[in-house]
Amino acid sequence: MVLIGEIAGVLTSVFFAINAVVVTKATQKVGSLIANRTRIVFALLYLIILNLILYQQPLPFNAGADHWGWLSLSGVIGLALGDAFLFQAYLMVGARLGTLLLSLSTIFGALEAWIFFGESLTLIEVIGIALTLGGIMWVIFEQGNHKDQTLRPSWLGILCGVLGAIGQATGLVFSKQGMAENFSPIAGNVIRMLAAVIALWLFTFLQRQAGKTIQTLKENPSGLQLLALAALIGPVIGVSLSLLSVQNTPVGIASVLTSLSPIFILPISHFYFKEHLGWQAIAGTILAMIGVSILFLV
Numbered sequence: 001m002v003l004i005g006e007i008a009g010v011l012t013s014v015f016f017a018i019n020a021v022v023v024t025k026a027t028q029k030v031g032s033l034i035a036n037r038t039r040i041v042f043a044l045l046y047l048i049i050l051n052l053i054l055y056q057q058p059l060p061f062n063a064g065a066d067h068w069g070w071l072s073l074s075g076v077i078g079l080a081l082g083d084a085f086l087f088q089a090y091l092m093v094g095a096r097l098g099t100l101l102l103s104l105s106t107i108f109g110a111l112e113a114w115i116f117f118g119e120s121l122t123l124i125e126v127i128g129i130a131l132t133l134g135g136i137m138w139v140i141f142e143q144g145n146h147k148d149q150t151l152r153p154s155w156l157g158i159l160c161g162v163l164g165a166i167g168q169a170t171g172l173v174f175s176k177q178g179m180a181e182n183f184s185p186i187a188g189n190v191i192r193m194l195a196a197v198i199a200l201w202l203f204t205f206l207q208r209q210a211g212k213t214i215q216t217l218k219e220n221p222s223g224l225q226l227l228a229l230a231a232l233i234g235p236v237i238g239v240s241l242s243l244l245s246v247q248n249t250p251v252g253i254a255s256v257l258t259s260l261s262p263i264f265i266l267p268i269s270h271f272y273f274k275e276h277l278g279w280q281a282i283a284g285t286i287l288a289m290i291g292v293s294i295l296f297l298v
Contacts, residue, residue: 005248009257012241017264019234020095021272022226023087029223032087034213037200038224040079042231044197047190050236059194060187068191070178075192078171080199086164092157096269100136100262100285101161106292107132108169116173128294135288142280185243193235256293263289 027035048058060067089098107129113119121129140158171192179188204210217224245254262285269275 005245005254006257008241009245009249009254010260012238012245012258013260014264015233015238015241016258017095017099017261017268019230019238020090020099020261020265021268022230022233024090024095024098026223026226026230027087027091029220029226030216032091033084033209034216035223035227036080036084036087037204037213038217039227039231040083040193040197040200042228043235044190044193046232046236047186047193050186050240051190054186055184059190060184063183063187063191066180067178067183067188070174071188071191072195074171074174074178075195076199077174078168079192079196082164082167082171083196084164084200085160085167089157089161089164092154092160094269094273094275096262096265096273096275097139097158098161098164099265100139100288101158102165102168103132103259103262103288103292104136104162104165105168105172106259106295108166109172110295112169112173125295128291131291131294132288133291135284135286135291138284138287139281142278142284186240189235189239259292260289 023035023039026039030038051060052058086098086102089101093101110119110121110125110129114121175188175192178191179185201210204213242254242258245258249257266277266282266285270277
């Protein structure tokens, strides 16, 4: 089919935008920590089923130690820690600003690749970073100028969003190491998810929070349903569409098309969350996306 990669890329951004909204609603019901440790279990179950269908085994047992090591580290940092901060950001600053802050992962990824792997940053890439940062800061300060205190951004929430982006970027950098030798992205995803589940739930048991988690979910069945839906929308459908896009489109174009969630979440925030969107918020988001596009297309 003509343009299947481009269509898949745009749909990826749409599903990731919807996922951010669903996760935000779930965190409002059960809290960010419980939402993170619950959604990730659903995601692991879905991915195990997917691996069984595609590869006739629940986990890639034949993968080497390097694949398991790098991808497990990626899962702990990117999914367990990164998503924990991201979910808290969704709760404190909302899906729209949280998703926009997540786009910083592109910048952090480029910087980490430069620091640890010697990948150079060109002048045009530096310009892309500056545009992205400028656009995000424009949105933040536009919100901060509201007279209504309820519309002012939470600086702690913004910090959580930034830490979430760092976690996502670091996880992706480690994933790149673990995906060497044309290792299957779907098999790699299930390793990352398994490591994140083990890390999160080990910490949960050490904190003696497992019982409280289960009790909270029992008291909030709608929250549990939202988390089951979020796990399907993001880690399964969204990631699968992104892989389809990369397979059928040049990587730079696919990366841009799969990173447009902050654009698609603007009308959702306006019509669903009833957020007031000033022209600065819209212009700042578009400016940030232009910066991200430059980073991917150079």
